[in-house]
Amino acid sequence: MRLTILGGGGFRVPLVYGALLTDRAEGRVTRVVLHDLDAGRLAAVTRVLAEQAAGVPDAPEVTATTDLDEALRGADFVFSAIRVGGLEGRANDERIALAEGVLGQETVGAGGIAYGLRTVPVAVDIAHRVARLAPDAWVINFTNPAGLVTEAMSRHLGDRVIGICDSPVGLGRRIARVLGVRNPGDAWIDYVGLNHLGWVRGLRVAGRDELPRLLADPGLLGSFEEGRLFGVDWLRSLGAIPNEYLHYYYFNREAVRAYQQADRTRGAFLADQQARFYREAERSDGSALAIWDRTRAEREATYMSENREAAGAGEREADDLSGGYEKVALALMRAIARDERTTLILNVRNQSTLCVLDADAVIEVPCLVDANGAHPVAVAPLPDHATGLVCSVKAVEREVLSAAESGSRASAVKAFALHPLVDSVTVARRLMDGYAAVHPGLAYLE
Known part of the structure; x- marks a missing residue:
């Protein structure tokens, strides 16, 4: 089986390859094609992968290319892990937003919008190429903002593009650990929302929801990262454990x-x-x-x-330093390629899962995965406060997609202005001007 990694010179690629080296089953990935625009980065990552493979029998063969069509042709799976504008672009996203007194994080708020505006056109071009050169391939999207980019690609690839993120996995693992669940894989995590905007509302083990026990015990609740980050009282008020990225919303000023x-x-x-x-x-x-x-x-x-510093949450625990998205990706590939049915929290089209959103809206929920792809599981409605936030942010994503498709600068400004973390149309206009001045990738907006 052939896996193509777009953004193959990226820093986290060795995590993916390391996961592939643990897979010895029939039907595993035997060839990895790395694609990147930067030949020097490709060479460095290829060196790391060669050392990882040393002494591993039948390690997947690795090749590298700067030719996108060559990389895609004949792929069974495509990992999209690109960063349009590089880390310099991310730094500019943060700097310009902070100068206006608003958040510049790469997936949340103004920074996420700027990143999405320059990434969506590139992601759509990739989707067109996949449809033409590798029509039977499954695309696993790592590219941020993950939900937005997955939705953009799904308009051209349908359900054959699936977005992944390690945040829900890490959150579920931490909750299971503090509750004494020996094997987190045995727990059913009731997680609902958008990418970087979701809540754990239950954690079931042998049919019993253990989350109420956690919420009722201040000592347990304050003993792991989210408890320290959000505070015990706020989590008990919510009656749920939010994704860590919701700290940007709940404690925005801080x-x-x-x-x-x-x-x-x-x-x-x-x-x-x-x-x-x-x-x-x-x-x-x-x-x-x-x-x-x-x-x-x-x-x-x-x-x-x-x-963590603003919340007085202290240092990260050692168990949270080991990554995780590569394990999600490997489990997803196994389930599809071998029909090894499993349940994973993924970014997929809504269908009828959340009634407040239309069928094509990409959401982040538990999915049953088999040879036919990922199928979102029915979930209970979100409470009003969460529904309002999800609908508001989804409306912003739709304006980004509209701007990327039409080239409308007015739609881009609207996306900034409508975001809950941008509190002024005037600021939205200045943000658009600031980002257009530093990002050549936004020249299409008129």
Whole structure:
């Protein structure tokens, strides 16, 4: 089976390859094709993968190319993990938003809108190419903003594109751990929302919902990351455990202030860190894998550090530093390729799952996965406060998609203005002007 990874020179690609190396079953991936626009990044990542494969019998063959059509032709699965504008673009997204006093995170608020506006046209072009060159391939979308980009691609690929994220998996794992569930895979996680905008409303083990026990125990509730991040009282008021990204909504002023006071933004930190990794990997005669491991540990330990500092949540726990999205991707591929039926939290078209959204809206919910793809599971309606937020953010995503399709600058400004974390049409216009000045990828907006 052939897997193509778009953004194949990306820093997290070795996580995916490491997961593939653990798969010894029949029908596994035997060939990996890396595609990237940057040949130097491809060379560095290929070195890391070669070290990972050393001593592993029948490790998947790895090839690399800068030709997109060549990479796609004949693929069985396509992982889309691109970053349009690179980390420099992310740093600009953050900087411009923070200068206006609003959040610039890459998937939430103004930064997420700017990232989506320049990413959607590229993702749609990829979808067209997949339909033409690899019509039987399944596309697994890692590209952020994951829900928005998956919805853009689904308009051309239908249900053959599925978005994944490791945030719900990590959240479910933490809740199961604190409740003493020995095997988190035995738990059914009632998780509903959009990507980076969802809530765990229940965690069932052997048919019994264990979440009320957690919410009733302040000691347990305050013992893991979300309890420390959001505070015990707020979680008990919600009656649910929100995805960590909802901290940007529930504690927006504190988050913005923490980001403004930081020495540099997350994007600027990662741009410097990863530039150093690629330089060292290119020049070093030593282990590229060791350099990558060291850099990854630093990256994971500093994840959402400003939010944790603002909330007094302390450092991340060791168990949360191991990633996770690559395991979701491998489980998804196995389920489809081998009909190994499983349940995963994924980004898929709504169909009739949430009655407040139309059938084509991409949502993030538990899905039953088999050889025919991912099928969203029926869920109970969200409470009013969550419904309002989901509908509001989905309306913003739709304006981004409209702007990307029509080239309308007015639709792009509308997307900024309608977002719950942007509180002024005047600010929305200034954001659009600021982003257009630094991102060549937004020149299509008129």
